[in-house]
Amino acid sequence: MSIAIPSKFETRTSASSFPALIAAAVLGLAAAAPFLVSRGAVQDLFFILTMLVLAQSWNLLAGYAGLISVGQQVFVGFGAYAMFGAVILFGIDPIVAILIAGFLAALLAIPTAFFTFRLYGPYFAIGTWVVAEVVRLLLAQWKALGGGTGTSLPREAMRDMTGVGLLRDLFGMKAAQAGDALTYWLALILAVATIGFIYRLLRSKQGLGLAAVRDNEQAARAVGVDARRMKAMVYLATAFLTGLAGALIYVQKARISPDAAFSVTDWTAYVIFIVVIGGIGTIEGPIVGVILFFLLQNSLADFGSWYLLMLGLVGILVMIFAPRGLWGAFSDRTGIQLFPVRRLLVGGPLGHALKGGPHG
Amino acid sequence: MSFIDTLVQGVLLGGLYALFAAGLSLVFGIMRLVNLAHGDLIVLAAFLLLVLVTGLGLDPFLAALLAAPLMFGAGWVLQYVLLNRTLGKDVLPPLLVTFGLSIIIQNALLEGFSADSRRISTGALETASVGLGPVTIGFMPLMAFLSAVAVIVCLNLLIYRTAIGRAFRATSDDAVTAGLMGIRPQRIFAMATGLAMVVVTIAALYLGTRANFDPTAGPARLIYAFEAVIIGGLGSLWGTLAGGVILGVAQTLGAAVNPEWQILAGHLAFLAVLLIKPRGLFPRAVD
Numbered sequence: 001m002s003i004a005i006p007s008k009f010e011t012r013t014s015a016s017s018f019p020a021l022i023a024a025a026v027l028g029l030a031a032a033a034p035f036l037v038s039r040g041a042v043q044d045l046f047f048i049l050t051m052l053v054l055a056q057s058w059n060l061l062a063g064y065a066g067l068i069s070v071g072q073q074v075f076v077g078f079g080a081y082a083m084f085g086a087v088i089l090f091g092i093d094p095i096v097a098i099l100i101a102g103f104l105a106a107l108l109a110i111p112t113a114f115f116t117f118r119l120y121g122p123y124f125a126i127g128t129w130v131v132a133e134v135v136r137l138l139l140a141q142w143k144a145l146g147g148g149t150g151t152s153l154p155r156e157a158m159r160d161m162t163g164v165g166l167l168r169d170l171f172g173m174k175a176a177q178a179g180d181a182l183t184y185w186l187a188l189i190l191a192v193a194t195i196g197f198i199y200r201l202l203r204s205k206q207g208l209g210l211a212a213v214r215d216n217e218q219a220a221r222a223v224g225v226d227a228r229r230m231k232a233m234v235y236l237a238t239a240f241l242t243g244l245a246g247a248l249i250y251v252q253k254a255r256i257s258p259d260a261a262f263s264v265t266d267w268t269a270y271v272i273f274i275v276v277i278g279g280i281g282t283i284e285g286p287i288v289g290v291i292l293f294f295l296l297q298n299s300l301a302d303f304g305s306w307y308l309l310m311l312g313l314v315g316i317l318v319m320i321f322a323p324r325g326l327w328g329a330f331s332d333r334t335g336i337q338l339f340p341v342r343r344l345l346v347g348g349p350l351g352h353a354l355k356g357g358p359h360g
Numbered sequence: 361m362s363f364i365d366t367l368v369q370g371v372l373l374g375g376l377y378a379l380f381a382a383g384l385s386l387v388f389g390i391m392r393l394v395n396l397a398h399g400d401l402i403v404l405a406a407f408l409l410l411v412l413v414t415g416l417g418l419d420p421f422l423a424a425l426l427a428a429p430l431m432f433g434a435g436w437v438l439q440y441v442l443l444n445r446t447l448g449k450d451v452l453p454p455l456l457v458t459f460g461l462s463i464i465i466q467n468a469l470l471e472g473f474s475a476d477s478r479r480i481s482t483g484a485l486e487t488a489s490v491g492l493g494p495v496t497i498g499f500m501p502l503m504a505f506l507s508a509v510a511v512i513v514c515l516n517l518l519i520y521r522t523a524i525g526r527a528f529r530a531t532s533d534d535a536v537t538a539g540l541m542g543i544r545p546q547r548i549f550a551m552a553t554g555l556a557m558v559v560v561t562i563a564a565l566y567l568g569t570r571a572n573f574d575p576t577a578g579p580a581r582l583i584y585a586f587e588a589v590i591i592g593g594l595g596s597l598w599g600t601l602a603g604g605v606i607l608g609v610a611q612t613l614g615a616a617v618n619p620e621w622q623i624l625a626g627h628l629a630f631l632a633v634l635l636i637k638p639r640g641l642f643p644r645a646v647d
Contacts, residue, residue: 122394305467312463
C-alpha cells in the first residue's frame, strides 16, 4: 500500500478573502489622502508608512530568518547618505537617487554580512551594531556631505524633483505641498510593495524553507534547505528595503546628520518595539504595532523620556507574557489571519484539511 | 618616546575595557545570555557611586565598597525575577528584554539626572602619577589595569577552585543534570548576575573617575566590552584582558594620528580580528 501524498495545498482562509475587498477600499482611500486631508496629516501618514516598511523588514529578518539585528540603522543612514551624495555631488533627481540608494544599501549588505555572519546568535546582534557605528563614523568624516554636523538638500533639487511640476500644473499644489504628496505616494507604494513581497516570499517554496530553518535549522538542512544562503538572501533583501525607506525618509526631511541618520533609538529601538508589541513573526503584527505606536507617540510625546521608558516596559511585558504580541494573541483566540501563510491541504485522499503547526 | 607612551596608555585603557567585558563574559559563559543592557548597568552603577560620593561625601573607593553589595542584590533580583524567564532555546526573548531594559535605564537616568556630563572626583589622586622608566603613568589608570588583573585572577579562582564555581561550570555544561545533583540553576544564574554586577561596580568606579559620563554613555561601553570579548575569544577571561588591551592600544594609536579616529580605529581592529580569526585570538569555548 502506497502512502498517498496530497497534491494540492492552499493558504487562503475564509477570513482572508473578504478583507481583500476592504483592503482594496483602504488602499483607494489612502491613495487619495493628499486630496482629502491636511498637509500635517499627510506627513503623519508618511511617517506611519515608512516606519511600517522598516518594521516589516526587521520582522522578516528577525521573525522569519532568525537574524536579530540591532544595527538596521546602518541601512537607513547609508541609504539616506547615498541619496544625499547622488543629489548633491552628481545632481541626480532625488526620486532616482532613492532607487540608487536602495541598491547601494544592498551592496553594503554584502561586506556587512561577510563580517556579521561570522558571529553566532546574540553576538550577531551586537556585531551589526558595531558595523553601524563604523559606517556612521566613516560618513562623519565625509566633508563634502557636511562631516559630523550634516547638511541639507539643495532647495532646487526638491523643487525640480520629477513629478512636482506635474502636480503643480494638474492640481495647483504649492511646491512644498506637492513634495509632501509625492513622498507620501512613494511611501505608500513602498509599503504595499514590501508587504506584497514578504507575503509572496512566505507563500513560496523559499518561504517554506525559511520557516523550516527558523523552526529547526538542523532538520531543515538535513532535507536540503541551504540555511546560510537563505538567511543571506533575506539579509540582502531587507537591506535593500531599509535603504529605500531611509532614502525616502530623508528626501522628506531634506536635512541629514550622522547622529540622526544612524540613530539606534529612531530606526531600531522604535522598530523593534513596533514589531514585538504588534506581534513578531506575522505580517499583521507590524501593521497593528505601527498604528499603536503612532497613537502612543502622539498622545505621550510631551512626556519625553518617560514615554520611551514606558515603551521599553511595555515591550518587556509583552515579550514575557504575550511573546507573539497583540496580533498573535488575537489571532490565537479568533483564528483570524489576514495574511495566512500556513499551508492547508486540499483534495487528495485526505478529505479534511490538515492543520500545520502554529507557523505553518 | 611618545610612541611608547601612547602604547602604555593604550594598555592601561585596555584594563578598563577588560573590566567592562569581564561581567558580560561571565554571564554569557554561564547562561548563554548576552545582556544588551550591560553598558547601561555600568553607567547606572557610576551614577550610584556619584550619588554616594557627592551626597554622603564618601571617598570613591569606599563608595564602591558600599555600592558593590547593593549592585549584587540588584543583579540577583534582576536575574531571578526577570531574566530567568527569558532563558531557553530561543535567542530572541533575552535579547529583546535586555534591549528594553537598556532603553528603560537610559531614560530613567535621563529623567533623574538630566543629560549633563558628570564625573566622580578623586581629589588629589586625579593628577597623581607614577614614574616608570621613560614614561609617567597616571595613578588611576594604573589602578584600573591592576584591578582588571585582580578581578580576572579572583574570578578564575572562584570558577575553578570553589564549590560555587563548580556549580557555575556544571550548570553551564548542563543545567538539567546539574539540577538533578541538587543545584538550583535559577539561583546559580541569579548568583552569577549578582557577581557580574560587582564587577560592573568596579568598572563603574574607573569609568566615572577617568572621564565624563552621561545617561546615554551605556551602549558605547557595551560595544567596547563586546569587542574585547570577541577579540580575546569566547570563554577565556585572560583572552578578554588581551582583547581589551588590543582594543585600547588601537584606540590610543588611532587618537594619536587624529583625535577623530580614536573610536574608529578600535572598531577597525575588531573587524580585522574578526576577519582573520573569527573565533578570537584565544578561544576556549566551543560555541
